[in-house]
Amino acid sequence: MAIGARARMVNPRLGTYFSIFAALYAALFLLVLIFEQLSLDDQLLRLAIFAGPIFIYGAMGLSVTTNETLCFFAAGRRVPAAYTGLLLAVSSLGATMIVAGTGLFFFAGFDAIVLLMGTLTGFVIMAIALAPFYRKFGAFTVPSYLGRRFESRVLRVATAAVAAVPMLLVLSAELRMGSSVAQRLVGGSQGSLICLLALTIAISTAAGGKRSFTWAGVAQSIALFLALLTVATTVSVIVTSLPIPQLANGPMVRELVRNEVNEGLPLVRVWPLAFELPPEGFSALTKPYTQPFGAIGPLAFIIGTFAIATGISAAPWLLPRVAASPGVYEARKSLGWATVFSGLALLTVSSVAVFMRDFTLDAVRAERLGSLPQWLSQLAAGHFVNFDQAAAQLGFEGLKFDRDGILFSLPVAVGLPSAFLYLLLAGALAAALVTASATTVSLATVLGEDAVQGMSWEPPTASNRVWVVRGFIGLTALSGAALAIAAPTDPLRLVLWALSITGASLFPVIVLSIWWKRLTAGGAIAGVLSGFIAAALAILTSELGMISTPSPIAGILGLPVSLGLAVTLSLMRPEANRHGLSIVRDMRIPGGEIIYDREMQRLQLRKHART
Template structure:
């Protein structure tokens, strides 16, 4: 039987396996550090930091390949809470929030907290309102859940089409960020490196589906945190003598406020709906770090937090991860761990931005004596900073930084060996890979389960389902690469668009399907469609300037539209079918049999009886 109500025990050696990976990754860094001191070729060392981790990720993904349905689509439902939480946290922030988010904190200061607060709020909403009930239902994809919840094939297919759009946007953004980081690491063509990353995603996930993604993704998440925390802690010890960068920068912030104003940065007033996170490319500092609402207006800040939170909470590349937990209790624990890990990563990113602001202030001070520091010329050579190299004194307006290069300037500032820069780039690359893999596997499952088989409840043979998804994994990975190459767009803007669309189209129906028994099939269909159309229209009109709300947050305007249509149409035809009421009753009971597995068992038995 393909499904079983009895979950196998969690592998007790997982901690040993990933401790070995962490040791190997640390050993690679130390070897590169030693070879650098021995004057080995920098291109060779940088290439090793790109090739060796990619080889390990692919080897992990291939080694856990499987042909079992439950393992391929839900990692066997036996991923421990801490690993699921680590994977959720890394998949939510991805390479975009790590690389572009550092630049956002550097340029916008306080206002960039919209990213941190939105992400953490999203996980809290998921943990309270959605994840335990979704885990009890146990569907492999969000469209499958809605289709079975309302017994509607039409709703299942429509939701699949709507969910595919934000997942493609996120995949394109992550591959573009990863390609840019890889280009900084080894040089060459960014487009070729994007294709290489897409190939890596396909190889590391195709053999075992979500099982391969789970364990390769955990390794990628560990690589991210080793790099981020290792470099930030080293810099913190050098600068403040304290090994806790998230707390050690407090005294520096107090000094930044006074000194930045004295050096020419003025407080900026923006209108309440302004949303001016730094775009891609070079820019100069224009506002003090701690000034609130100098780049994002107070109303836009609230809307932005809500848009990110609702998008994170129902993201079709994140929410189905809780179905891999052994129980509802473990699903709740995993969301707690996800909040811890994502918060730790974003707080570390903000501390890196504060360190960079402090060093930048030392460069632009009017009473600075002596030549410009050497790290500034190294940053210019690596296309991280831009300034007039003949000028002995630079103001804030004369020194510009690349938003996506601020993160990698920190090792240069404190004159660390190049191995630290390679480590940081490899960590950012791992972050991009884990989110790209999450969206690729989730979108492949949606296409295989909900589009190809969406108009029939009859499950095909297990091997056919698995090979269909394997084919879609390859197709989706290279479609994302093609989109990233053919239509290059600011990755941060793409992710914010994707979260707004997801929140507007899926959040109302998902919440109502659990907490309001009177929601009908027609209300759910119209809610999904109206939310998606309104969000897409608001983003397009905001992008061309026809709407006063900026496009990164304009999409969330579709959320009240979706709520209104879903509730209004359900009240007009208030009948509720018996199956829907039973499902709502069952998912509110934490224990017992997994609903989706039970339904699949029944369908398999009926098919077997007919044949």
């Protein structure tokens, strides 16, 4: 097994390869735009922009097939910081935060900043407190890290079982959101589209593991940003004459809020612990855009930000991604890039929400001057909005928008060609594939490395390790598809549950394992299990109405339970050994050998000596 990460050179042609992909993707969009003007069959155009990128993603994943352990599990530890940051940003957001997040900004306005603050804070915490030290350790999975850090097989298996739950929730959410987007693009039943997406994920990642995911995932992330920025910039130029939508909507907001209040949109006050997210489906506007704490109370805003931040910083499908960077310095840089890319994406969708609020206000005010705008009828035909077309008076309460259709309504409202709508749909589908692929590969690695081999430190042969995880990639994709079909739930709620559970169960133990030398294996086991149980019970009792804390943030209530038990048991029975203390000291030194690779090499030598 290769140990020295810097001995493996970064491919100098990566920029060229992904520039070629970006050019192909732009060319496909332009061809669809041209053929639309030539009145080519609309269904054929939809199919081209749906199937073309998926074929490219699959080909890219298959083209980097590998049986080498380090390449399969850590992409050779040579992924540049910018690409790692891009993957971290899009994997943390996915189609759920992009599509449903746009609806949240549209309906909740200022209160939706909880998504932005939580995500950026999570990356900052990861960059300062977790990522550099995890990169120095170099484990392929979070359970492997904790198991080797404390020399505990029980902790390794327990962490694997706990980490599997939030990853399955995120996988199910992304498959369901991705299928909804695909259904808008090409039609068909949601169940069959979920299975098609699961098959795409398996084909594009099973051949090369993390290496295949890196190549296909970067291409999918580029497709998302091309779609978002192309549409948002075009609309910004049309509406404000400025090509920077993230800044151009500022002057619009001041006038927007004044006119919304004048048109009868009331100020809303909620209790401090309210967390009233717009549900999946159709809803009407209920509060002015900039009014704070009209949908999310101040206390719930703080708790929600903390829950999202801790969940993202310790996410078992995100944190191991830094192990693929060439070194500790690059790991820190990758988190800086992740902050930039995630902030850019969320600021862009917030500008989309502002533009749509402005068009909605125009529709409410247009009833006094004559007929309603034509774009409303077009959106109603596409099932993006509901309203009574025979009504003489159409106020805010009479317009009900689909939360997950706000992002795709803007090109129609502006009057752009349908190709822009198809581009946005394809970009959102790419975002769903990135996050679903990240969770699939991470969960399959956890099952293959920590569940199957969890009770033994004997390293299996390289080919066995790779083929076992390949099999689990297919099984995980199938399980996620089955869960998405059998238990359809609001994807945004599923993702928030997953982040709360992760923050409650894994975050305290991972932080303590780096920054507190006295943490013991028994304390870590108690912290992981108690945090998970407390978070799950809090979410369940909230859904049943037994506690007043809203379920999307109720899970984080398990964090103090996890932290308290981990610290208490560690103080009661100090068991810190010399090996564990030496690992902590090594993790805090940026240079030198990768600890996990060194430990695996020692095990291989012992196995060879015995045989």
